[in-house]
Amino acid sequence: MRASTPKAWVLRSPVAPERAQALAVQLGISHTFAALLANRGFCSSVEVQDFLEPNLDKLLDAFTMRDMDRAAARIWKAIDERESILVYGDYDVDGITATGLLTSALARLGAKVSYFIPDRIRDGYGFSLRGVEVAKKRRIRLVITADCGITATNEVKIAKQHGIDVIVTDHHEPLGVLPAADAVLNPKRRDCAYLFKELAGVGVVLKLVQGLAQYRPGSLPEDFVYEHLDLVALGTIADVVPLRGENRIFAKLGLERICDSTKPGIVALKEVAGLRAKRVESGHVAYILAPRINAAGRLGNAESGVRLLLSTEPSEAMTIAESLEEDNTMRKKIDESTLEEALDQLQALGPELPPAIVLWSERWHPGVLGIVASRLMERYHRPTILIAADEDEGKGSGRSIPGFDVCQGLQECSEHLIGFGGHSYAAGLTIRADQLHSFREHLCSVVSERLTADDYVPKLSIDGPLRLEDCNEDLVHFLDRLSPFGLGNTEPLFIAENIQIAGSPAVVSRNHLKLNVRQNGRELECIGFGMGHLAGPIQSEPGRICIAFVPTINVWQNRARLQLKLRDVQIR
CATH class of the missing domain: 3.90.1640.30 (inorganic pyrophosphatase (n-terminal core))
Structure with missing residues (x-):
């Protein structure tokens, strides 16, 4: 199976210190909080208050x-x-x-x-x-x-x-x-x-x-x-x-x-x-x-x-x-079998990843293609379209990455399609079965013309460095005020460098990474969901690591404790 595409860490460009300081004074908050807000584009206390305290009076x-x-x-x-x-x-x-x-x-x-x-x-x-x-x-x-x-x-x-x-x-x-x-x-x-x-x-x-x-x-x-x-x-x-x-x-x-x-x-x-x-x-x-x-x-x-x-x-x-x-349980099983077959198909295409992933099968259920396309897109950071096809036509779902508007891409390949619709990051299509191969070639050509090598590298947007000694419950509570998180308002993400491993990393609940880390005398627990595959490499390279993480409070059996939620690990 192909390895997933490694992520590049991209720090947000820091704003002028005086802008962060002005927010700190206006809002009565720490410089750490103010710098985070300033780096995310907030210029005034009014903007911050409107963001932190949304209400229906602000509707257009x-x-x-x-x-x-x-x-x-x-x-x-x-x-x-x-x-x-x-x-x-x-x-x-x-x-x-x-x-x-x-x-x-x-x-x-x-x-x-x-x-x-x-x-x-x-x-x-x-x-x-x-x-x-x-x-x-x-x-x-x-x-x-x-x-x-x-x-x-x-x-x-x-x-x-x-x-x-x-x-x-x-x-x-x-x-x-x-x-x-x-x-x-x-x-x-x-x-x-x-x-x-x-x-x-x-x-x-x-x-x-x-x-x-x-x-x-x-x-x-x-x-x-x-x-x-x-x-x-x-x-x-x-x-x-x-x-x-x-x-x-x-x-x-x-x-x-x-x-x-x-x-x-x-x-x-x-x-x-x-x-x-x-x-x-x-x-x-x-x-x-x-x-x-x-x-x-x-x-x-x-x-x-x-x-x-x-x-x-x-x-x-x-x-x-x-x-x-019950339907959702059945859907998960269909997801897994579809993903396995899609990965096998992708492997059979050759050693190099194509500019766009376009796969099809008569055995696939149209209802799960969007989910599986998302998983492939996240793993390989390529525009991805999966199609459930019979001998006459196919119905497909596509997902895309920043920099490539999948709906516009389908527009440029519309000569091969019966119909399509959607928006920048997600689309659906109907296609004649005899057009599948030519459609794949055409879409890959369009994508390769639009994207550079750098576009194929998934980016982790980092808000800034954060020392373990500065991680505390006050910080977590402030970050929570920025929620809900999603597209356009990502969860604040920090990096800590020169980190020591305290003890041995463990794999818990099938594929989650759990480990303790130490920096300048401060030790904290980390959890990396779906990152169990990193336990071996971390164990075999006992040097220092860098982590990208979100500070959280984990509550278990009515006990709350600070925990770092890992998003990525670099072993150096």
Whole structure:
């Protein structure tokens, strides 16, 4: 098996000391904290306070989004005239939460509303012709998409021909001509003046809910938005959009709502995931809660995810959550077998890694390809596309690295594709089977023209050096105020050099590295998740090491102690 690509440590460029000192004085914090904030681009105490204390008052005016007035007017017309409305969502967590939020809001406003989530295998991605047939069968007069539809020009045209109005809400990249819908809400529209462009699909839906409430004041309870931020946080964090601007408000306040939520679906989801009594953080959403919501949609139909979020009965919610837990267990097994086969295929391509990893198989399940593509991309730091193909066509998922917009890359290779869509770091595609080899060659050519050798080296962005003697609980508590962490707001990462190993490193829980380190008389425990393979090299090279780490507080059996969470180790 190929070794993963080693990481390069890149220190953030330090700002002028006087800028950090000014922040320290203005905020009454230590120079260490102030330097961290200054290096992350904060220039004033006002910026810092807005970041550390997000609130809903900072949300932008929904009506600065293009077509919001048209969307609100058409939806209120449907509500007033008792027209049937269909919310048509995507099958991932973003789409599921967006569907749940919009359905809940419309029901509260008195609408005749139902929802539909396409089957990943049978219907494929986006607003489809089957969606039009479903709308006709249900006698729908207005379809509102949630997290999809921005490229559905033909489907929207056909829906309109059948007397069905369509409002598109989406956040994916528009490609060419927009659908001729009654309204198209997407901050990425070139003609949209909305200042924050990085909303998730559920974020766009939240703006629509705000717009509906603003269009007719008093129509929704004042706390409706806050009470539903748990759904918004789930979709926002799961879809890996930058956690800054409005997304930070949604994520920060939404995580609080997840912890305190009385929604039966959220309570049941936390219960089966083992998080009932824990403080839920962004990592819990990304790696524990979101995969369970996603599970049914990956293996079949995702409507059970919406039913879970909309459930009002604890017993029903628990039944759905337990079913999703079973689906997730099955999904993990399929993930592992797919990853093993993909690694074998990659090895068979030759000793050199290609510019882009493009693999396919008739045995692969389309529902897990995005997860496995992410794992390959993280391991080898290459744009990666995996395709489940039969003798006629294939459906694939792609993931990319900084410096290469995978959606734009697919645009340049579109002559080989039936269809595609997505954004910079993630995309989906459909392709004719006879085009697989030529597509791989073309994409590799495009990638090699765009990327340099340095782009293929994964980077660890380091906030700065930190001595072990300066690691303490006050530092950890301050760093926690910067959470939630994710794209656009990475967890603060430090390096310590000239580190001694105290005792012998150990491998725990199958593949985690555990060791004690010492520097200038201060000894601390370290844990490196998934880094058990380093125990041998560290043991055989008894010199000093350098570590990249995050200071944390580990609580075990009601005892709290300082622990360093390792992100990388350099043996020198």
